[in-house]
Amino acid sequence: MNLxxxxxxxxxxxxxxxxxxxxxxxxxxxxxxxxRSKLFCGCAVEFGAAPNTRVCAVCSAQPGSLPVLNGExxxxxxxxxxxxxxxxxxxTHFDRKHYFYCDLPKGYQISQATRPFCTGGGVxxxxxxLVRLQRIHLEEDAGKAIHDRGPWTLVDLxxxxxxxxxxxxxxxxxxxxxAVEYLTALKEMLQHAGVSAxxxxxxxxxxxxNVSVRKPGAGYGTKVEIKNLNSFRFVAAAIEYELQxxxxxxxxxxxxxxxxxxxxxxxxxxxxxxxMRTKEGAADYRYMPEPDLxxxxxxxSFVERERSMLGEPPAxxxxxxxxxxxxxxKDAEALTHTRELADxxxxxxxxxxxxxxxASFLLNEVxxxxxxxxxxxxxxxxxxxVTMVAAGEVSHASARSVLRVTLAEGTxxxxxxxxxxxxxxxxxxxxxxxxxxxxxxxEAIIADVKAGKVAAVNALLGPALKLAAGKANAAVxxxxxxxxxxxx
Ligand code: ADP
Ligand code: MG
Ligand code: ZN
Numbered sequence: 001m002n003l004x005x006x007x008x009x010x011x012x013x014x015x016x017x018x019x020x021x022x023x024x025x026x027x028x029x030x031x032x033x034x035x036r037s038k039l040f041c042g043c044a045v046e047f048g049a050a051p052n053t054r055v056c057a058v059c060s061a062q063p064g065s066l067p068v069l070n071g072e073x074x075x076x077x078x079x080x081x082x083x084x085x086x087x088x089x090x091x092t093h094f095d096r097k098h099y100f101y102c103d104l105p106k107g108y109q110i111s112q113a114t115r116p117f118c119t120g121g122g123v124x125x126x127x128x129x130l131v132r133l134q135r136i137h138l139e140e141d142a143g144k145a146i147h148d149r150g151p152w153t154l155v156d157l158x159x160x161x162x163x164x165x166x167x168x169x170x171x172x173x174x175x176x177x178x179a180v181e182y183l184t185a186l187k188e189m190l191q192h193a194g195v196s197a198x199x200x201x202x203x204x205x206x207x208x209x210n211v212s213v214r215k216p217g218a219g220y221g222t223k224v225e226i227k228n229l230n231s232f233r234f235v236a237a238a239i240e241y242e243l244q245x246x247x248x249x250x251x252x253x254x255x256x257x258x259x260x261x262x263x264x265x266x267x268x269x270x271x272x273x274x275x276m277r278t279k280e281g282a283a284d285y286r287y288m289p290e291p292d293l294x295x296x297x298x299x300x301s302f303v304e305r306e307r308s309m310l311g312e313p314p315a316x317x318x319x320x321x322x323x324x325x326x327x328x329x330k331d332a333e334a335l336t337h338t339r340e341l342a343d344x345x346x347x348x349x350x351x352x353x354x355x356x357x358x359a360s361f362l363l364n365e366v367x368x369x370x371x372x373x374x375x376x377x378x379x380x381x382x383x384x385x386v387t388m389v390a391a392g393e394v395s396h397a398s399a400r401s402v403l404r405v406t407l408a409e410g411t412x413x414x415x416x417x418x419x420x421x422x423x424x425x426x427x428x429x430x431x432x433x434x435x436x437x438x439x440x441x442x443e444a445i446i447a448d449v450k451a452g453k454v455a456a457v458n459a460l461l462g463p464a465l466k467l468a469a470g471k472a473n474a475a476v477x478x479x480x481x482x483x484x485x486x487x488x
Contacts, residue, residue: 003247010174011216013238014247021247024212024220025173025239029186030164031196032141032204033076037406039140039163040067040110047202051156059161061105066292073163076195077138078298079306080165083193083313084133084186086121088303094138094290102155103143111139111166113287117298122169123185128440131182132170139164165195171210176236183207183232185315191316192339200230207235212243213250221246222259226266226273240462241273317342325355334363340374347379353386365403376407385413392473398422416454425471428480434472435480437465439488457481 001021003012003021012021037044041058057065081088092115096108116137123131143160156291167186167255173179181461187198187205198205207230212223224246226238242264249257264273318332336342338356349355366373366382385402388394394402394417402416417423425431438460439446448456458477 017251022216023174023215024171026169026210028168028208030166030206033073034196034425035072038161039070039073042246045162054158077165079193080137080195081118082307083189084121086118089117089435091297092117094293094294095287098286103145111138125181131172134168136165136167176239180232180236181236188314193310219463222261224262224264226264234266252363262288289419327359331359348383351380353383357390358386393424430471431480435464446485
């Protein structure tokens with residue numbers, strides 16, 4: 001089956017039957033909070049530590065152990081809710097969600113069912129569409145089951161009890177690229193708010209995709225849930241695949257292909273989804289209030305304090321830079337790649353760097369110089385260097401070599417310029433002297449220029465700059481040459 005996307009719409013045409021179809025998509029995203037310790041015990045959260053070395057009585061579920069809520073996790077969770085425009089519940093509590101699996105030693109996960117700490121809110125797409133959030137709740141991660149060691153299944157509990165927030169959208173998305181745009185924006189907002197590093201390679205952001213299809217205007221169809229996608233590319237591919245599969249099944253009328261509500265897995269190798277199990281209903285989880293943790297009350301002052309820590313949302317920051325500082329859209333985009341980079345750039349501008357020049361110097365010279373170059377420089381050092389370049393006091397080529405020295409030795413740019421004699425000559429009389437010398441014996445060129453062939457002057461540029469030993473600005477030299485010819 002190959003459905004055809006109808007131009008500029010989120011509908012697809014079935015070439016065989018002439019029927020038109022629509023996608024309905026809702027996303028559930030698990031995001032690991034950037035805390036140092038786990039949600040209910042003091043064990044360190046550390047990616048890549050030796051298996052079962054970050055484990056204690058609580059997170060390995062020893063009888064008699066009791067959970068204690070990590071205040072930092074709660075703070076970051078609230079901050080996430082605020083960043084996404086949600087309402088924060090004044091009172092909330094935890095629930096036990098039961099299921100049986102070897103990576104879950106307690107036999108239940110501490111999560112939130114009936115009273116999540118966050119409801120409402122959403123993410124605005126570029127088209128203006130609002131993707132509404134149903135809820136965000138706080139929960140602990142399970143351990144990791146490792147199945148590829150011969151006859152054994154091994155369990156690593158380092159991850160058991162790591163704090164997660166799960167955000168659930170309404171089924172507001174209608175195309176693969178909308179899902180990707182939503183996820184990209186969500187990730188960026190969480191990163192910029194300091195909620196999570198969202199490092200997908202470390203599994204810090206994982207996405208479950210709910211997909212169904214319907215005829216335009218019809219009610220919701222039967223959905224499937226594709227679990228645990230750790231790349232936005234896979235999210236888009238899985239949605240595409242499900243669109244084709246579900247429409248084919250519905251149009252075939254074949255009872256064997258009847259769609260059922262189920263959980264599916266994305267097979268990265270084959271590029272297909274496979275049925276994993278029929279979906280548990282809420283009843284299967286036997287939710288019950290967690291008796292070992294008290295009801296949580298979140299005072300307004302606590303919530304307001306987190307609001308003050310949010311910082312400017314990345315999309316607004318980009319818009320402001322473009323408006324106030326006339327930054328190119330793609331430079332603004334690149335400089336908001338992380339909150340750290342965006343803050344660094346702004347610090348350099350505050351230290352006096354002209355914004356546009358600073359943006360392009362950072363992106364084209366500094367960030368390409370060496371991987372950790374930003375940590376080896378101070379914003380004011382880049383500001384000093386960019387200011388000298390913008391004023392014509394230092395050439396681009398010299399700035400590059402100054403940057404190398406500052407990166408390697410930490411020497412202040414002004415000092416490097418001084419020591420290496422890199423300051424451009426701005427003295428008009430000196431520049432005129434070099435130009436006069438370059439004009440000697442070049443009567444043919446002078447005549448050409450006077451006759452209106454202005455470009456002929458370019459032949460004198462090289463010799464004049466050579467006399468200046470690279471310390472004169474080419475544009476100034478060219479202007480001076482033209483002026484001297486005109487006056488002669
Ligand atoms: P479940 O009980 O199966 O977890 P929920 O009602 O909690 O289902 O919804 C989970 C996610 O699935 C939400 O993001 C929701 O928007 C989405 N969803 C619900 N119904 C549909 C549907 N028919 N098609 C696509 N997504 C849906
Ligand atoms: Mg659900
Ligand atoms: Zn522990």
